[in-house]
Amino acid sequence: xxxxxxxxxxxxxxxxxxxxxxxxxxxxxxxxxxxxxxxxxxxxxxxxxxxxxxxxxxxxxxxxxxxxxxxxxxxxxxxxxxxxxxxxxxxxxxxxxxxxxxxxxxxxxxxxxxxxxxxxxxxxxxxxxxxxxxxxxxxxxxxxxxxxxxxxxxxxx
Amino acid sequence: xxxxxxxxxxxxxxxxxxxxxxxxxxxxxxxxxxxxxxxxxxxxxxxxxxxxxxxxxxxxxxxxxxxxxxxxxxxxxxxxxxxxxxxxxxxxxxxxxxxxxxxxxxxxxxxxxxxxxxxxxxxxxxxxxxxxxxxxxxxxxxxxxxxxxxxxxxxxx
DNA sequence: CTCAAATCGGACTAAATCGTTCCGATTGAG
DNA sequence: CTCAATCGGAACGATTTAGTCCGATTTGAG
Numbered sequence: 001x002x003x004x005x006x007x008x009x010x011x012x013x014x015x016x017x018x019x020x021x022x023x024x025x026x027x028x029x030x031x032x033x034x035x036x037x038x039x040x041x042x043x044x045x046x047x048x049x050x051x052x053x054x055x056x057x058x059x060x061x062x063x064x065x066x067x068x069x070x071x072x073x074x075x076x077x078x079x080x081x082x083x084x085x086x087x088x089x090x091x092x093x094x095x096x097x098x099x100x101x102x103x104x105x106x107x108x109x110x111x112x113x114x115x116x117x118x119x120x121x122x123x124x125x126x127x128x129x130x131x132x133x134x135x136x137x138x139x140x141x142x143x144x145x146x147x148x149x150x151x152x153x154x155x156x157x
Numbered sequence: 158x159x160x161x162x163x164x165x166x167x168x169x170x171x172x173x174x175x176x177x178x179x180x181x182x183x184x185x186x187x188x189x190x191x192x193x194x195x196x197x198x199x200x201x202x203x204x205x206x207x208x209x210x211x212x213x214x215x216x217x218x219x220x221x222x223x224x225x226x227x228x229x230x231x232x233x234x235x236x237x238x239x240x241x242x243x244x245x246x247x248x249x250x251x252x253x254x255x256x257x258x259x260x261x262x263x264x265x266x267x268x269x270x271x272x273x274x275x276x277x278x279x280x281x282x283x284x285x286x287x288x289x290x291x292x293x294x295x296x297x298x299x300x301x302x303x304x305x306x307x308x309x310x311x312x313x314x
Numbered sequence: 315c316t317c318a319a320a321t322c323g324g325a326c327t328a329a330a331t332c333g334t335t336c337c338g339a340t341t342g343a344g
Numbered sequence: 345c346t347c348a349a350t351c352g353g354a355a356c357g358a359t360t361t362a363g364t365c366c367g368a369t370t371t372g373a374g
């Protein structure tokens with residue numbers, strides 16, 4: 001129930017990148033200097049975030065990186081999924097082998113919980129974390145998922 | 158964003174214990190046989206769950222263990238917290254030292270996210286996972302937390 | 315067109331945590 | 345009082361994870 005430090009750092013780095021977004025492109029080294037994280041770690045994060053389509057990287061001299069989408073449409077769930085893979089509390093949801101195939105009565109309920117948590121994180125955009133004053137929308141954006149569990153309960157059963 | 162296998166097993170074991178609850182007391186070995194988990198692992202889980210006050214253990218010959226509270230009032234959040242400690246996505250929420258004290262602009266927002274996730278898990282009682290037909294309440298119990306993020310947003314700021 | 319600088323991308327090493335297993339302490343029954 | 349069965353805690357091994365390094369690629373200037 002604790003996300004890896006990489007994912008934590010990824011959120012911080014993306015938050016810093018969102019602040020630089022208006023100024024154009026930034027470099028991994030600049031993000032490291034701004035956040036205080038080790039430079040190689042930020043490079044690793046940038047790799048994964050770019051592969052996930054959250055950052056757009058421009059190579060070559062004078063290159064850099066910038067947000068692929070507006071900060072308002074990037075949620076914490078997107079960042080976590082980019083770094084840690086799909087949000088799934090249990091291993092049986094991914095590849096999936098319980099030692100207790102038929103006996104496990106809770107396994108069919110895990111997808112519901114996973115989706116509920118993902119919905120919670122998906123309702124938190126980058127703008128809310130960065131404290132960006134440009135786009136005011138904390139309350140309405142969150143209200144989009146009022147009852148994630150209710151919806152999933154009906155969907156899974 | 159993935160809980161440890163111990164916590165996963167704990168949920169399965171508690172679910173099995175909830176099924177045995179009506180029949181009285183059970184033993185750790187019986188739970189292991191029923192769930193297919195290794196016996197020592199279940200013993201370790203029982204230790205932590207008892208320390209957390211979720212299970213009541215009776216020592217000695219003929220002893221055993223039973224639920225300390227009715228299954229309806231035990232949530233997934235309780236079990237996860239018993240095994241993994243407090244639900245906190247980031248390390249800075251627990252003991253807490255970021256390498257970036259003042260620079261980290263997202264740190265004040267983590268408690269909000271943590272509480273939102275905890276609220277989501279707290280809304281799922283054991284009865285819903287066990288498929289217990291005795292107490293019908295899946296939909297209403299979940300509706301108790303309609304907008305956990307909204308409430309926390311106002312509380313933290 | 316060639317050179318050089320700066321960047322991203324992937325692979326390796328070390329550390330910490332997690333999972334498993336074993337042994338001892340405690341308690342109730344015979 | 346003796347015995348047996350159980351929980352409780354501690355140590356070992358394995359896996360995943362965080363951190364570091366070096367190489368490949370690309371673009372701007374000369």
